[in-house]
Amino acid sequence: MILPDPIGPRPDCAVAQVEIEPLSGNRLATPAETQPLKIAWGHAISIVAVHLLALLALLPWLFSWTGLILAIAGFFVYGLLGINLCYHRILTHRGVTLPKWLEHTFATLGVCCLQDSPARWVAVHRMHHQHSDEQSDPHTPLVHFLWSHIGWLFVEHRQHSRYFFYEHYARDILRDPFYLRFEKNLFWLWTYVIHAALYFLAGLAIGWWSTGEALAGVQFGASLLVWGVFVRTVVEWHNTWAVNSVTHLWGYRNYETGDDSRNHWLVALTAHGEGWHNNHHADQRSARHGHRWWEYDLTWLTIRLLEIVGLATHVARPRLAPVATAASRLVQPLLDLQAQSSAELEADRLSGKTPAL
Ligand SMILES: [Zn+2]
Numbered sequence: 001m002i003l004p005d006p007i008g009p010r011p012d013c014a015v016a017q018v019e020i021e022p023l024s025g026n027r028l029a030t031p032a033e034t035q036p037l038k039i040a041w042g043h044a045i046s047i048v049a050v051h052l053l054a055l056l057a058l059l060p061w062l063f064s065w066t067g068l069i070l071a072i073a074g075f076f077v078y079g080l081l082g083i084n085l086c087y088h089r090i091l092t093h094r095g096v097t098l099p100k101w102l103e104h105t106f107a108t109l110g111v112c113c114l115q116d117s118p119a120r121w122v123a124v125h126r127m128h129h130q131h132s133d134e135q136s137d138p139h140t141p142l143v144h145f146l147w148s149h150i151g152w153l154f155v156e157h158r159q160h161s162r163y164f165f166y167e168h169y170a171r172d173i174l175r176d177p178f179y180l181r182f183e184k185n186l187f188w189l190w191t192y193v194i195h196a197a198l199y200f201l202a203g204l205a206i207g208w209w210s211t212g213e214a215l216a217g218v219q220f221g222a223s224l225l226v227w228g229v230f231v232r233t234v235v236e237w238h239n240t241w242a243v244n245s246v247t248h249l250w251g252y253r254n255y256e257t258g259d260d261s262r263n264h265w266l267v268a269l270t271a272h273g274e275g276w277h278n279n280h281h282a283d284q285r286s287a288r289h290g291h292r293w294w295e296y297d298l299t300w301l302t303i304r305l306l307e308i309v310g311l312a313t314h315v316a317r318p319r320l321a322p323v324a325t326a327a328s329r330l331v332q333p334l335l336d337l338q339a340q341s342s343a344e345l346e347a348d349r350l351s352g353k354t355p356a357l
């Protein structure tokens, strides 16, 4: 059984082979609810502060191989499992179901990416799907590339803090007390702060214990904090934001979706499959975003693994068949020839003829 689509496709979404089209020159104004523009101080301060803290990685004193390894591992543990798999494919689109304990664990990893609480992330993203590349889209690049990538986060959106916004777009999420708790007293933000402190304290303890020097402990703890938390957070931010900006501007399209979504290989690589964004807009429920065999989708491979071991159920597969590409059109005559000769052989077999050798 597949769960019902929490959003549903746009009515103008149709399956068709389309050529790469240049964007029209039409620009959009920022959403009406953002005008007149007012700075969202909470977001602005945290985004600037974490970027500055990540720049501390340029100091050799704050480098450690352990910190670097933790940063790289974190792209997969927090980014893939927390944001791409849980926030996006599970909570927003209900493309796959996990046991609640595992879903909540992955959601907590998502919270540790400092990309807003689960309910708010889901609500904003569902709003994006419902109004893709229209003025009401919270982050369309039809306003400006920088607006879609980062600018929208710096500006207050009057709807995003209102009750009916959550009621309309994330009621199912907030029915779960686990997710509701993150909304109270900025608990989602404190979760991030606490996990960052744990990185530092673990490094401090290990460094101090292994060398007997407090300063060495501070240095090691700070390296884990800067690399394992701040650098990882900033890189994951830009990976996610590139899906909003780059894949609505550049790349190819497999489907006519009524918006400007595109498939971009580099974003697919850095955001673990999320860059196949045109495929995703065409078939939002599908837990698999890479529709062609070469559209590498690490989040999907992770879902398959979870399905094989019995942890993932109700996995929504693509409803749409990928359309022909230039490469497949070259191969198609050979496939047709092979199919024709197979059919002739079968006809000969049925009529009792012996095929000529
Ligand atoms: Zn989506």
Ligand SMILES: [Zn+2]
Residues within 6 Å of the ligand: 128, 132, 243, 244, 248, 261, 277, 281
């Ligand atoms: Zn999109």
